[in-house]
Amino acid sequence: MPAGDAASQPGRGASAWRSLATGARLGWAIESNWTDPFLFAVYSVARPVAAALVLVAIVWLVSGGGRPDYVAYLVVGSACWTFVGGGMAGFVWAVLDDRERYRMLKYVVVSSVHFLPFLVGRASAQLIAAAAGFLVTLVVGVVLLGVPIQLTAIDWRLFVPVMAVGLGSIVALGLAVAGLCLTIRREAWSYPEAIAGGLYLLSGAIFPPDVLPPALVPVALALPTTWWLEGVRRALLGTPTPEILAGFSDQMVLIALCASTAVLTLVSWAVFRTFERLARERGLIDQTTGS
Amino acid sequence: MSASPYAHGPAASPAEESAWGPGRVLATNLRAITGRAYPRVRGSLREKSWIFFEIALPFLSVCAFVLVYRALAAPEAYIGFAVLGGAILAFWLNVLWAMGAQLYWDRGEGNLEIYFTAPISLMSILLGMAVGGLYMSATRALLIIAMGSLLFDVQYSVDQWVLLGVVFLLTLVALYGLGMLMASLFLFWGREAWHLANLFQEPVYFLGGLYAPIKVLGPLAALAVGILPLAVGLDAIRQLTFSDVPDIGFLPPEVEAVILVLMSIAFLLLARIALGYFERKARAEGRLMARWQ
Numbered sequence: 001m002p003a004g005d006a007a008s009q010p011g012r013g014a015s016a017w018r019s020l021a022t023g024a025r026l027g028w029a030i031e032s033n034w035t036d037p038f039l040f041a042v043y044s045v046a047r048p049v050a051a052a053l054v055l056v057a058i059v060w061l062v063s064g065g066g067r068p069d070y071v072a073y074l075v076v077g078s079a080c081w082t083f084v085g086g087g088m089a090g091f092v093w094a095v096l097d098d099r100e101r102y103r104m105l106k107y108v109v110v111s112s113v114h115f116l117p118f119l120v121g122r123a124s125a126q127l128i129a130a131a132a133g134f135l136v137t138l139v140v141g142v143v144l145l146g147v148p149i150q151l152t153a154i155d156w157r158l159f160v161p162v163m164a165v166g167l168g169s170i171v172a173l174g175l176a177v178a179g180l181c182l183t184i185r186r187e188a189w190s191y192p193e194a195i196a197g198g199l200y201l202l203s204g205a206i207f208p209p210d211v212l213p214p215a216l217v218p219v220a221l222a223l224p225t226t227w228w229l230e231g232v233r234r235a236l237l238g239t240p241t242p243e244i245l246a247g248f249s250d251q252m253v254l255i256a257l258c259a260s261t262a263v264l265t266l267v268s269w270a271v272f273r274t275f276e277r278l279a280r281e282r283g284l285i286d287q288t289t290g291s
Numbered sequence: 292m293s294a295s296p297y298a299h300g301p302a303a304s305p306a307e308e309s310a311w312g313p314g315r316v317l318a319t320n321l322r323a324i325t326g327r328a329y330p331r332v333r334g335s336l337r338e339k340s341w342i343f344f345e346i347a348l349p350f351l352s353v354c355a356f357v358l359v360y361r362a363l364a365a366p367e368a369y370i371g372f373a374v375l376g377g378a379i380l381a382f383w384l385n386v387l388w389a390m391g392a393q394l395y396w397d398r399g400e401g402n403l404e405i406y407f408t409a410p411i412s413l414m415s416i417l418l419g420m421a422v423g424g425l426y427m428s429a430t431r432a433l434l435i436i437a438m439g440s441l442l443f444d445v446q447y448s449v450d451q452w453v454l455l456g457v458v459f460l461l462t463l464v465a466l467y468g469l470g471m472l473m474a475s476l477f478l479f480w481g482r483e484a485w486h487l488a489n490l491f492q493e494p495v496y497f498l499g500g501l502y503a504p505i506k507v508l509g510p511l512a513a514l515a516v517g518i519l520p521l522a523v524g525l526d527a528i529r530q531l532t533f534s535d536v537p538d539i540g541f542l543p544p545e546v547e548a549v550i551l552v553l554m555s556i557a558f559l560l561l562a563r564i565a566l567g568y569f570e571r572k573a574r575a576e577g578r579l580m581a582r583w584q
Contacts, residue, residue, distance in 0.1 A: 034486055035483055047493045051497075058359055058363070060503075062360065207358045207359050
């Protein structure tokens with residue numbers, strides 16, 4: 001390539017950023033342009049709010065409204081979980097839709113787009129929609145259910161890093177599942193639900209990890225989602241989860257979250273690259289499975 | 292000539308060929324029902340990954356809700372509510388995705404135009420989907436009930452077996468009638484169909500009283516009973532299955548059985564009307580073959 005042409009090419013970082021931004025714009029358009037903004041807003045918040053209310057109904061049934069602490073625990077857990085469901089599904093659907101439905105994945109792969117940042121951008125639209133669900137679920141919790149969250153009392157110094165690292169762990173997990181989906185058939189759409197369902201049980205989303213069978217407690221403590229939820233709860237509600245998690249300070253929660261996320265990110269990156277290579281070698285990128 | 296309605300001989304004119312008797316129309320539609328149900332019945336045990344996910348996903352939910360009940364130190368009988376809800380969830384998910392959204396998938400795969408060009412009523416296709424889906428979901432629901440009952444030691448207390456059987460069947464008829472209505476509505480839609488099916492998950496779990504009796508919902512329970520066969524049927528089934536747990540029903544099971552009969556008739560009629568209307572509209576607007584919307 002002539003030197004002048006090379007100089008006119010964007011650097012690798014800029015190119016990756018442009019791929020991410022393009023993916024995000026495309027993802028957002030696909031996610032949101034199927035209806036008018038009002039219905040899209042209703043769609044984005046109805047599921048997480050209803051998911052929280054299902055759990056609140058159980059608390060009402062058992063305690064007759066006598067467990068406001070547990071209602072707060074459930075509302076924050078359900079609100080956060082919209083990111084996990086949305087984030088994981090965003091990655092998997094980005095692969096499946098682009099490969100099977102719109103049949104564009106092969107063009108993305110052979111173009112100059114950086115595939116990994118593009119995929120992260122493509123999936124980020126669901127995280128943005130999940131953010132709306134997160135906020136509205138918390139507002140419903142505060143206004144209708146009396147969850148004690150006050151803007152002035154939020155520990156922002158804990159909330160911001162915990163949220164940022166926690167979302168990073170969800171993106172890492174989504175990336176690993178997306179890599180796996182590159183090599184398997186269309187029924188992979190069930191995978192994010194199954195994995196999110198498993199994490200839902202193990203991460204203390206709707207009950208403290210102490211309730212789990214003893215053999216599963218160490219597994220729960222190894223998951224970044226457990227520490228992320230605990231950190232968010234401490235930042236918003238000001239109190240730790242009783243029993244096991246109460247024995248950790250805020251700093252330890254943050255360190256455990258960062259450490260488990262770092263491990264997960266490294267593993268996820270390796271998993272994604274391995275499956276991406278396999279998919280290219282086996283010619284699976286442009287295959288529609290129609291199963 | 293053979294008596295078979297499918298025996299084909301030379302006709303004097305196209306008009307004669309197209310003049311089908313009621314027997315031939317009925318037989319063709321019965322074959323359509325059987326033909327559409329067949330892949331679901333045969334396929335229910337064929338694709339191992341589907342079996343796993345169709346059982347594992349509702350069962351994970353059951354486990355989560357059982358542990359919530361345990362975290363709240365609820366009476367052990369309440370754990371049965373979660374197991375029962377997980378079993379009925381298998382039917383609801385089937386109605387939503389394999390009935391409501393099915394014609395949307397079929398359009399994407401190119402099957403829809405075949406249905407429309409075949410000399411059959413689309414209601415036969417929907418009925419076949421319902422029969423096959425019902426069988427498929429029943430196998431999943433039975434497994435979820437068995438696993439949940441064994442793992443969490445659920446004790447059932449049934450006094451009125453006949454009424455329980457009748458209410459269960461009525462619930463399924465009403466649910467699949469609603470599925471047929473949704474399939475008719477979704478015929479006209481593109482990606483909206485997929486998103487709306489998604490939207491009908493958690494809100495229906497809440498309003499349908501899947502994991503806690505609808506009585507807890509207060510005034511919202513009346514709304515649920517008015518529109519959701521899942522809410523009515525599950526409330527009646529729960530009362531009849533846990534007859535030793537007092538005061539959990541919103542209405543007496545006999546009244547809920549009558550509501551289910553009315554819902555079944557209404558949904559099937561509405562499905563037929565909606566199917567005709569949206570088919571005409573979709574044909575006029577050229578949407579029957581539009582893919583990748």
